[in-house]
Each structure stands twice: as C-alpha cells, then as structure tokens.
Amino acid sequence: MARKPTVRTEYVLFDVVYEDGSQRSNRKVDTSLLGGLDGDEPARTAIMEQDREISLKSGIPPLAIKTIARSGKK
Known part of the structure; x- marks a missing residue:
C-alpha cells in the first residue's frame, strides 16, 4: 500500500540576541508567516x-x- 503524502512545512532559521547578551541560534519560524509588507x-x-x-x-x-x-546573514 502506498504512503499518503505528508505536508511539507518550510522554516527559516533566525539568530536571536537577548537583552542580557545571550544568543540562541537557529530558531525555527514557519515561512508562511514571513514576507509581505512586514x-x-x-x-x-x-x-x-x-x-x-x-x-x-x-x-x-x-x-x-x-x-x-x-x-547565515551578517
């Protein structure tokens, strides 16, 4: 029996710097939220x-x- 196709969700990775100076890399955000005027x-x-x-x-x-x-961007 063939498998059902799965929904592919694409992500963009972000580096986050917090007020205390700490950094978290590769935070995933769904591509569908990005773009447009914002x-x-x-x-x-x-x-x-x-x-x-x-x-x-x-x-x-x-x-x-x-x-x-x-x-990946500086």
Whole structure:
C-alpha cells in the first residue's frame, strides 16, 4: 500500500540576541508567516510566543529580545 503524502512545512532559521547578551541560534519560524509588507517582523512575534511556551514549561521567565536576524546573514 502506498504512503499518503505528508505536508511539507518550510522554516527559516533566525539568530536571536537577548537583552542580557545571550544568543540562541537557529530558531525555527514557519515561512508562511514571513514576507509581505512586514518582512521579518512576524518572526519576532513567533519567537516571543516560543519563548513564552518554554518559560511556562521551565518556570524561568522569558528574556526580552534585543535583535533578530536570519541565520547565515551578517
């Protein structure tokens, strides 16, 4: 029996620098959120949501984001 085709989700990777100077690399953001007039600004919202979920599970408050940039770009 043939397998059913799966839905392919494409991601863009971002490097995130927080206010305390720490950095997290390769944070995944769904490509469908990006582009348009807002450019990469929706990535900040998506990463902040990811941070909130992580902080709920770990009990450590989320850090404030200073900058975000696509991985591989300087």
